[in-house]
Amino acid sequence: MGEAKRRGKAAPPHQADLITGFNDAERQALERLRMGAYRHASTAITRARTHASPEQQRDEIALVHRDAARVLDTATETFFRTSRDGPGIEKKIACRKGCSFCCWVNVEVTIIEAIGVAAAVQNDATLRAAVMTTAPKLAGLDPYARIRARVPCALLGADGGCSIYNDRPRNCRAYTSYDAKRCEDELTDPNAKREKMLVFTWPRILASAATVGLHKACDDAGLQRCTVELTDGVATILAEPNVIARWLTGEAVFKPYVPLPPARSTDVAERREGVE
Ligand code: SF4
Numbered sequence: 205m206g207e208a209k210r211r212g213k214a215a216p217p218h219q220a221d222l223i224t225g226f227n228d229a230e231r232q233a234l235e236r237l238r239m240g241a242y243r244h245a246s247t248a249i250t251r252a253r254t255h256a257s258p259e260q261q262r263d264e265i266a267l268v269h270r271d272a273a274r275v276l277d278t279a280t281e282t283f284f285r286t287s288r289d290g291p292g293i294e295k296k297i298a299c300r301k302g303c304s305f306c307c308w309v310n311v312e313v314t315i316i317e318a319i320g321v322a323a324a325v326q327n328d329a330t331l332r333a334a335v336m337t338t339a340p341k342l343a344g345l346d347p348y349a350r351i352r353a354r355v356p357c358a359l360l361g362a363d364g365g366c367s368i369y370n371d372r373p374r375n376c377r378a379y380t381s382y383d384a385k386r387c388e389d390e391l392t393d394p395n396a397k398r399e400k401m402l403v404f405t406w407p408r409i410l411a412s413a414a415t416v417g418l419h420k421a422c423d424d425a426g427l428q429r430c431t432v433e434l435t436d437g438v439a440t441i442l443a444e445p446n447v448i449a450r451w452l453t454g455e456a457v458f459k460p461y462v463p464l465p466p467a468r469s470t471d472v473a474e475r476r477e478g479v480e
Contacts, residue, residue, distance in 0.1 A: 220455040233279055233447030234413040241272050249425045252450050258445040262323050269320025272414045280407045287362035298384040302364035306379055307357040310350045311434035312461045313373045314418050316436030324371035334358040338441035345461050351394045358435055378411035430460035
């Protein structure tokens with residue numbers, strides 16, 4: 205989301221730093237992520253097309269998701285260690301294990317991430333069943349209807365933790381809040397008028413850089429490269445393992461993600477750490 209917003213209309217003053225403020229190290233980090241994701245995905249797509257079995261195809265692509273997630277985690281940790289706003293910036297993050305207010309909303313993922321998550325739940329009958337029973341409940345719901353439906357992510361554990369924590373999508377990794385109470389309010393009363401929500405921006409920009417690289421690899425290979433809703437995308441793969449083979453031939457097999465309606469798309473304000 206950060207990348208798209210930065211290319212949109214003129215940003216309000218508090219976001220100006222997002223457009224012009226990257227230093228050399230930050231620009232290089234973004235480029236490394238973008239190119240790393242692109243190269244790995246291009247190689248994996250080529251290899252996957254040579255495999256005969258759906259499992260091998262799935263696992264080849266799933267490795268791209270795992271690798272991109274690991275690289276994103278490292279880049280985010282580096283940011284928190286070396287932030288221009290000081291290493292203490294990490295202490296401002298309100299996110300904790302068991303806090304799951306952001307796990308009751310739609311999660312926008314790339315097709316490659318959906319394949320990675322499908323690989324992670326494939327051998328767990330409970331998680332597979334949870335995905336398959338949750339998907340119909342979410343079908344056709346826009347982001348606000350999803351919140352009102354009060355349906356948690358199929359992969360949310362009873363302890364409030366993510367059942368696939370090491371394989372969770374980049375949007376889940378990159379969404380880091382300053383204020384858990386504010387996240388709770390957004391979930392329990394999404395229509396209330398309130399101050400704009402503030403989230404850490406840099407992890408999301410890093411995640412967007414990886415997404416750009418993955419999308420370019422799909423474009424170059426002639427593959428459908430839309431984003432999908434997490435549960436819907438994973439359920440599509442679990443329901444028909446051959447769907448990955450069809451995707452690898454260039455067929456459009458996934459239902460594209462329905463984004464936020466424009467009228468609400470500015471309600472979540474992103475900010476650079478230290479920039480109000
Ligand atoms: S994948 Fe994990 S972190 Fe992401 S919404 Fe689901 S339970 Fe939460």
